[in-house]
Amino acid sequence: MENTQYEPATRKDSNKVYFLILVIVALLGTNAYLFFKDKKASDKIVTLTDEKSRMEIEIDKIEAELDKANTNNVKLSSEMKENQELARQKINELREELRKGKLTQGQLAKAQEEVKQLRYFVSKYTSDLAGLQKKNQALISERDSLKTTVANVSEQASRLEQQNSELNSKVKVAAALKSGAINITPVKVRNNGKETEVSRAGSAKKLRISFTIADNPISEKGMHDIFVRIVDPTGNLIVSDNGSLFTADGDDLQYTYKTAIEFDNAQGKVFNIDWTNPGPFQKGTYTVILYSDGYTMGTSKVNLK
Template sequence: MFKRTKMEENDIVYKPSVKLDNNRGVEQQVDVQERGKDNPKIYFFIFAILALLATNIYFYIKYKSSSEQQTTILSEKIQMETELDRIEVELDRVTKENLNLTESLKATQDNARTKIEELRAKLTQNELNRTELQRAREEIAELRGAVSRYTKDIKQLKNENALLVSERDRLKESVTTATKKASELENINSELEHKVEIATALKLSSININAVRERKSNNESVETKAKRTDKLKIEFSIADNPLAKKAIYDVYIRVIEPNGNLLITENHIFEVDGVEMQYTDKTGIEFSNDGKLYTIEWKGAENFKPGTYTIVLYTNKGTMGKGTIRLT
């Protein structure tokens, strides 16, 4: 402010108001002091805002990480459950092949199914941490390896069974062939034996039958009348047979009456070619293949009847031959 040294009478003199300037200074000083008091509050609010922002960011990151982790765990659980399903399907497929498993393979299958149930129970738990999930993953890998070995063993067993079946069929075919061959040989042998039996059977080369009347002093005469006949005398010779065994043979006699009835006094039975037959009488002869003449006398009938009598001779190998005589 400028002051004039000389003033006119009517001049108005302006003097600075010291009081006004002093009031402004006080106001400015008060403003500065109030501003100084407000600074900590401002800093506090800024800090609080920053802390809240940091907390929000922290929880956002944490929640996001936790959510991603839960999503990952859920995805891995689903994958492991799918793997368990595949393992169980593989077990079911092998089981349906109806193989006769060894005790060891049965135990492996039972253990695998028990392990599958245990792992399913673990995976259904909602609070699986990373360590437990990793352990479950390792156990599933071990289970997969065990089932893989089990499937390989089953495949080997199946191959071995196929080889055994093939070998069995081959042996069965061999046995069938051998049995068939043995049966053929047996039939051939039977035929040969039958032929030998036929070839060794005794056959008559001649036979002559006479009706005999017994007289006093042991005299005999040949008869043709039935009423005067006391017995029949059968004379025969046996054809030469070098194959026949030289031995004593039983000769069975069948006497058939003129009416066709077989004359029997007792129920005598013999067998020839597997057939049982009745006979009238039996005697023994010694065969020596020398062509000699054999004689058999039969006096079984009380009264001979007119007509033709048939005499048939047998051994146990078959018919030797037959002859007839007619009585009047």
């Protein structure tokens, strides 16, 4: 009878134990679920944070490439300047989004795609810039080559001009009239106009300068100016009244007398120039120098007693 009385109480205690066990198991399961959930969320946050850091580094690299590309001193077109500004604007926008804090998976995916597009954009920009730089370098090389060619042509032209000038000078010298023998005769002029050759200074009134022209086929035929310079026995040049100058042998000179002759390259033709002394002749030697075409023709002397 006693066993029958205690049996319900024992069963009731067993039920309580089972209930407690179930509660404990449920609590353990809940704790385990929360633990793994928190761990998964933590891992997810860590993953997002790592990806955010990686993208920040990637953006820094992209900006560094953009800065490096712009250190080549290449003149950018309007389109390339606009593209560069857009790239820098996108870099600033991405940095601002990453700076705001934790990203959701969707925001992360969007940011990753934008970084990918930015990478492509900057790569294309850098490639275009490199192409422009290469083209500029080719133009610079071509310009330098043209400069060298122009310098060479200019140098050659200067050399040819100098040679031509030297040749012209030689031709001019060669074409100038040159006298053959020059004879100087003192002449006395009587009251009746009759002329007589003399040798004394007191009797002479003028000097007759007789000369021939050396054969010269390149001399220009026609009228040629003849300048005469006469130096008296004291070494003084007898100067004409007008005091004009002429150029000969590279110098500006005064002359005593000026006239002209007609040259036709006839061999043996004798030309005569009479110079009347405005004052009395002196005893001694007179020197006569003839010039034409800018050069000396010849020189001769005469002695008066």
